[in-house]
Amino acid sequence: MLKIFSSSFLLILVTLIIKVPIFLSKHLQEDSFITWRVARNLLHYGVIGFNGDERISASTTHLYVGVSAIFQLVFGENFIYPVLVFSSILFALGSVWIGKVLFSQDVLKRGYFVVFLNMTPPALTASCLGMEYGILFFLYSGLIYFGIFKDRRWAFALFPILLIWTRIDTAIFLGVFFLADLVIRKKINFIFILGGILGLASVLAFNFFYFGELVNHTISAKNLAYKNLTPNYGPEYFIYQWAYYGGLIKKHAWWTLAIFLGFLAFLAFAFSKIIKEKSKISFRIKVILVAMVVFALLKIAVFSFMQAYFDWYYWLPRVFLFIPVLYYFLNIFQLRKRLLIPSLGVLFFGLYIFQLWQSFTIGYMEEKQRVRIANDLQADNSGTNRSIFLEPAGIIPFYTGLYTYDEVGLVNKRINDEMVKDEKFWWMNSVRDFQPDYILTMGKKPGGNYYHMKSADFKYFDAHYRFVKHYPIAEIHQNAPEILQWIYKIRPIGKDYFLYKKR
Template sequence: MIFTIILKVPVFFAKHIQEDSFITWRVARNLLDYGVIGFNGEERISASTTHLYVLISTIFQLAFDDFFIYPLLIFSCILFFIGSWWLAKILFRKNKLNRALFVVFLNMVPPAITASCLGMEYGILFFLYNALLYFGLYKRKNWAFILFPILLLWTRIDAVIFLGVIFIADFIIRKKINFAFILGGFLGMVTVVAFNWMYFGELVNHTITAKKIAYKNLAQNNSIEFLLYQWAYYGGLIKKYSLFTLLFFLGFLVFLGFVLRKIIQDQCRISPKTKIILLAVIAFALLKITVFAFMKAYFDWYYWLPRVFLFAGVIYFLLSYLPLPKRILAPSVFILIIGLYVFQLLQSFTIGYMEDSQRMQIAREIGRSDAPLEQSIFLEPAGIIPFFTGLYTYDEVGLVNEKITDEMLKDEKFWWMNSVRDFQPDYILTVKYQPGDGKSYYAMKPEDQSYFEGRYRLVRKYPIAEIHRNAPEILRRIYEIRPIGKDYYLYKKVLSND
């Protein structure tokens, strides 16, 4: 466990933390400060996708105050390690060396690093996934089938996909319906939905509703070709919409098919129960990647754990079926994995440098508000800057403020300008485009232009090209290969009253 955490420490120095983590952490801070699960003071809203992680983040902020982030990240890494250890105990019942190698290798692959180190709830989710596999399917403890489905659904509601696949696997193993499993899933779903309805007045988290409304016109290409590119983009590690990415992913799936065929045909090295569990998690991975990609779910973190399970199947095959002596096999696989590890480390440093030079810099320049929520900001995304400034927040997707969602429903075209008029935020941060640009959704009527220019002044531009130019040489070369980030424009209100 200590070794796997040491391997992940360099990621902490990269300053790469997923933006949406700060949304959950601000909700947790809001719960401490106002006693309300929300984002802006006493306004109740399910701005975070995960209720359980909000509670855990609240506990860590209560214990460590402003220094909670790295203890929480280490806690996530520990949970991910325990989850991978349970999975290894299922796959390698007797071979303790292979079990240890499997755990170390799995914790080094890119999706494992992102899932456990970037601040999202996926370290917890992986822990719970494998707790259900180990104590439920493998050890056949009935209490596990009641407890872990509840915790999984309180962590993420889309865990229902995992529960469905594992329920089928459990039926195949037991050859009878598992009523304890049904009870656990029922209690989990009913309690989450009931809580959402009674506390927030919504059946599902507001984040789901907001994204459905905000992103309905986001996809500019609905062709089957683009959807296949998206499927390969999110299913694999190559972050480029291209035919090469699709062919590479299809090649990986062919190799995965060969791996599964070898495992299915094996009657000696793997027990029938273990075989079913391994096939089930790979089936879950492929199902979730396919469903979410074709539903146009554009967020990379949805796919982290499915990729981890795909890697788990491949690593199991490499350790169990390659006809090489252990003294050659272990170093060979390690060289392969260390290449992937360095790949992710470089990617984390490129993203972390960009975040620190841009959004963190914007937060530093705005400064921490002495009287939180008295001043406001209208921006996208609603993570780093609201968390560090404490400003009342309107976000362009409506994730953290239902008033924006209402504006989108009232006027699909001019909702942004209408929001500026209605709410008159003290700060406005636009992405990629400046207000009034015809190519953006910062659309304005002719009379809106003079209104905006009379009340807001441009404080500073944050061009992404400048950040790329000023980066250390190794990062600058990576930006040349894969430019990431967008321009930002910060505006400040010059008149306090309309």
């Protein structure tokens, strides 16, 4: 093991082997396809947008759009697995850097730390599901290792710029670690401030001059579309949201909250031992570990309070919550190494199987439903000369190439304009105004509490659109392998879809 762990290359290779089954699950995050289509649009039209030459910041990440464009340019339509491997390598390298911070003199402990961390569910999702979070963790770790730990001046200038170009909300991380650096150095780091200002100013200037807006359109679109999503948003709901997104159990329930609070109690206990240890843990490492947890809990709390209903926002905060737990077991917990390492191996292998099981469950559902819908549309001679109105705007628009109107307005501002003009009947008004060739409704047929329609609208809709196909999620659950059905029974995943075509 010493030979493998002493080589960063071999260590990263081990983490890649661990992640191969996740790749085979076909579990890819829906929003990754939005970024990949924006990247393809950039290559085909020379415009950062989603539909032809229309400029729109439909992706939350500018840097990853550029990276995805390079991979599509090099690998063509077969770019997905190469970009997933690239993301996984960057995440693993970031974990190696964190390992060097925490275990600079102990190669074996560092190796076990890297392997176990890469087996945790948030590490697997951040690495393997196609989003920008593998790159983001690499950049976070680079700032911690080269900046906070090794005090390299260039790191304080470079990493803040790259972080903010990856996601604007990394300002939370930069703020927390600026304070950590201040505590360690006992003086203000003006290069750090300059890096943050340059990153934020450059992104805002680019957004303003290229897109005509200061922040990414995805932010304003979600704020508009989701403002009435939870009308009874009170303290109890916020606490449940906080536990739901902070932990690994995806159930809004009291026991989810209890498990998360139990985890935090153990984390507090572990920190009490870490802080009290004076002989083998430096002040710098203690501050870094505290900053990781402060960042994680702050981001989880802020995003939960802001009603950010997307699990991927919380992947990296969960990773940072696992880091001090692993550090405690490997460096503080009193147990013979012959028992400790196998025990940790069993624990983290269990977490790994937990995520692998979920990934196969979600991947199976996506393959049998949304990928199937995309195939049906392609067989119907779809293309950019035709349009679709649907939600979400990921897998189906990516594979069909259809001009897209999405129900949130992430990829098409015209939808947001309709929401502003008529908060209740914006969906039907959009159908009348844009007359999409295909309409795909989710969960329900047109009419009712979500797809609001007046009596005259039903006549118009029936005259101009015909029902094509129902894609029931219950049928997918029932036909799934039995091992996957267990997850569907505990946590029903997915909704029905109803496809309509213009007459």
